[in-house]
Amino acid sequence: MNLLTNDEVLESTRTRGRASTPWRKSYSDVWAKKMEDGSLADGLFNRNESPQTVTARLADLHVQGKVRVRDLWRQKDLGVRRLFGAEIPRHGRRPRALFPAD
Numbered sequence: 001m002n003l004l005t006n007d008e009v010l011e012s013t014r015t016r017g018r019a020s021t022p023w024r025k026s027y028s029d030v031w032a033k034k035m036e037d038g039s040l041a042d043g044l045f046n047r048n049e050s051p052q053t054v055t056a057r058l059a060d061l062h063v064q065g066k067v068r069v070r071d072l073w074r075q076k077d078l079g080v081r082r083l084f085g086a087e088i089p090r091h092g093r094r095p096r097a098l099f100p101a102d
Contacts, residue, residue, distance in 0.1 A: 028054045028088070032061050040067075040098040046088035055085035058098075067098040 032042035040063060044054040058067060058081075069078040072095040078084070080101045086094050 028052050030054065030056045030060070035097075038100070041072075041095065042098065043093050043095045044086055044088055045093045047091060049090050051087055051089050051092075053085050054088050054094075055083065057083050061098075063098065066101040068101055070097045070099070072096055 028048065029045040030042055031045065032040055035041050040061060042056065042061065044056060046052045046054055058064075066080045066082050069081050069084055070076070071078055078096075084096070088094055
């Protein structure tokens with residue numbers, strides 16, 4: 001029930017005229033889209049049969065500098081970063097939000 005009522009994840013899935021775009025297509029994907037507030041919502045996906053570490057570089061997402069990263073599943077700030085990787089379970093995903101660093 002927590003997942004179904006997670007406002008942050010729900011907000012990131014609303015397109016509002018902006019579609020998500022993959023920057024890498026393989027068994028491990030990263031999809032990203034620009035949000036109305038200027039932040040970037042992205043998701044790390046693993047379509048493999050085993051857990052995989054999926055990594056996204058900000059440069060690949062056309063983001064300059066550093067950003068504040070937030071794990072939307074856990075509703076937890078992860079700090080300021082240029083690179084983010086996560087262990088994703090088989091057929092799993094991890095949504096997050098990226099905000100310009102102050």
